[in-house]
Amino acid sequence: MKIKLFFILLAALCVSKSYAQPLKEIKIEPISWWAGMENPFVQLTIYGKDINKTTVEINYPGVNLIRVHQVENSNYLFADLEISKDAKAGLVPIKFSQNGKVKFTYNYPIGTKSSAAGIQGVNNSDLIYQILPDRFSNGDKRNDIVPNMRETGLNRDSMYYRHGGDLQGIINKLDYIYDLGATAIWLTPVLENNMEKASYHGYAITDHYKIDPRFGTNEQYKSFVEKCHQKGIKVIKDIIHNHFGDQHWTISDLPFKDWVHQWPSFTQTTYKDQTVFDPYASSLDKKKMVNGWFVKTMPDMNQENTFVQNYITQHVIWWVEYARLDGLRLDTYPYNYLPYMKEWAERMKLEYPNLSIFGEALVNSNISQAYFSGGNKLNQGIDTSLPGVIDVSVKDAIYESINGQFGWTTGVNSLYSTLAEDFIYVTPENNVVFLDNHDLSRSFSILKENLSAYKSAYTILLTTRGIPQTYYGFEILMKNFCDPDGLVRSDFPGGWQEDRTDKFTHEGRSPEENEFFNHFKTLANYRKKTSALQTGKLMQFVPEDGVYTYFRYDSNKTIMVIVNPTNQIKTLDTARFKERLQESDSAMDVLENKIFRFEKQMDIPANKTMVLELL
Structure with a gap:
């Protein structure tokens, strides 16, 4: 166990290298791997100046070098390895030679896979509490500003700059989250976003194997998961298949041209998910939807390319194994190449049968949601193997039930009718039901700041089918409409030492805030011990x-x-x-x-x- 931990930590900090001749830089990802995987193959992305002029050799018991791929860019090699279950944990010497002479050796760490049974999974017994880490709590001021990052500013008066929230801040509030009734935490992405501006939200990743230093370190993230588990809280990681940040090292120096989707000029996605399944859709419209870039700073990855597929899939497996995660939330799901997403889901389930997965499909109908979820009940021609989606239809129906006019097809009839259509899902109970998140207007504002209506909406959320999810600050009546989105990503009052009020405490909350806080806490903790509201x-x-x-x-x-x-x-x-x-x-x-x-x-x-x- 100690040997395994040593090599995992070694990989997370910095993979060791030994040189027969000086080399400015070499990078290999995944930064480590494990013997004992159900799928014994791993593809290494190797990066260094003119690295393709070298030949690669591995001589280590149980590790077999299958093939080395040369690509357009001379600074890349891709090496296919097979690591047997019998391979011992240790440093695998990868020798790079030129003209018959060893130029340098890279010592690549492998460990031994932990039992997949240790992955708990997130299910109907859980209540998810979503957090935008930069805006929740600042527990370590030492990482507020990190030198050499492209964005070093810290300005809490601006919705676009970083505010300083971090992993330690969340760790400090775990008792608060658990006492509220939550049993799972979903953090928006915490991997490195070394972007020039608006890096706080985390959705423009620049390093897939490194926690953003302004949030903490890889070791601290692993410790965060362990501390959550000790308190009975599961952890969900936010995964982005569709795009990287434009400052990602593989984007700054592309391995080959079609690593990303290329267009004659910048072409943005249409955001029209209907074109993916529309039997009458123009092929150009469908292409723009799936292959168009989300925004200029987020290049759209070419997921039809197997090298891209391996790169993305392996980094997800790495984090699940390294940190022992319980679930994955998949960002921008409809914009992905669905045949790959099906293979990806099946690969994850092969390694971790209990791992929970749900996809973000911010679409406009029940049919659209069901199309992207697992199964082939609607003649869609593909089974994505996606267990569940975030349930926008139920969200809208709850709002209509509380806010709407009361007629035959409106008001509470909307929620009744929406749930009556559950036959279109294979597992509707796996859908994540919610009222708001980091991309949507705050529920208190949508419900017209009516406390009675707000109580009713969250009572429905905790008692209907599915896995309920909340968004930080909902419990203290945080408000605002998503125009722009920064308005719904405000700081949690009390998360910073200099805050004048601390709404993490009863004394810091107003009577109205405490009324709702206690209402929700009572029902959430009742749900926690009542199987009928979970799996009934x-x-x-x-x-x-x-x-x-x-x-x-x-x-x-x-x-x-x-x-x-x-x-x-x-x-x-x-x-x-x-x-x-x-x-x-x-x-x-x-x-x-x-x-x-x-x-x-x-x-x-x-x-x-x-x-x-x-x-």
Whole structure:
């Protein structure tokens, strides 16, 4: 165990090199690998000045050099290795020779793969708390400004500059997150973003094997995951297949021209996901959607190229193995090359069967979401093998249920109808249900800063099917519309020593903030111990008179949820729900902590969602 840890840490810090002749720089990625992988093959990307003028030799028991690929750029070689399960952990000498003489030797670390059973996975029992690290909490001022980075400014008065939040800041708040009821943390990307501006959000990666030093180090990230696990919190990593940052080292010096999608002039994606599955779509429209660049500073990767595929896939495997991650959130999923994404998902499941994966598909319909999720139930012609997506349709339906006009196809009927279409998914319970995130307007603003409506929306979120996800600051009523997106990425008050108020504490929050905080905390922690709200079945009844009623139930408990978003007291006939109420004549009102007696007629308060545990 100690030997394995030594070589992993060695790889993370800096791979050692020994030279027979001076060489300015050589880079090999993945920076280390493991014996015992289900797929024993790994492709090394080797970079150095005129490296393709050398020949490569490996003589190490259990490690077989299959092939060396020369490409357009003389500064690259790609080496295919097979590492047997019997290979011992250690430094593999990779010899580079020219004219029969060894020019230098690169000592490449390999370890032994840990048991895949140690990967927990994120499931319906979990509640995800999403964090934008730069804006959550500054736990280490020493890394606020790192010399030699392209962006060194720190300006909390600007939404575009870095504010100083880091991994240590999150570690300092793990008790707060767990006490709130969360069991999983999703961080927006924390890998190096050495970009000239707006590097804080993390989605323009410049080094796939290095935590951005303004957040911390590789070792600290691994420690963060370990500390989360010790507290009963799982960790989800944000993965970006579609694009790199334009300052990534493979972009600054392309291995070959079609490493990225090339256009005669800058061509941006159309953001029209429909063209991917539209049977009548123009081939040019489809090409622009998938191959067009997201923005000028984020080159679109050519995922039809197997070298690109290997590079992306291997870095994800490296982080799962190195840090022992529990789940992956896939950014900009519809913009990827779907045949590759299918192979990628199957490769990940081969290595880590319990690993959870869900994709971001910010689309406009249930059908669009289902197209990108796993299965081939809609005659789409491809099974992406993607277990779940972020459920935009449910999000929109919850908002419509609370904010909308109440008619046959609107209001609470929208949520009923959306869930009634779950037959289009293979595993709808794997979808991540949410109300906002770093790209969308804050839920408190969308719900018109109405506290009763806000409570109802989050009560639905915690009691409907799927894996619920929240966004930092929702619990203290953070607000703003996403115009621009920086407005929904504000600092969490109290995350910085100089902050005048600390909303991580009861004393720092206003009475209204504490009212919602306690409401959510009560229900989230109740959900944490109630299997019916996690994996229980869902039965919903057709809404009547603007009121929506549904049940979550299993062999242990039955939970009745009644949503009355109207401004009037509504009366329900309990006989209608006999199928699920059965012989129950009372229930525990979970949010009020009192016994509720069932009568033939039930009066449901206005602007309220009730959660009743049948007794």
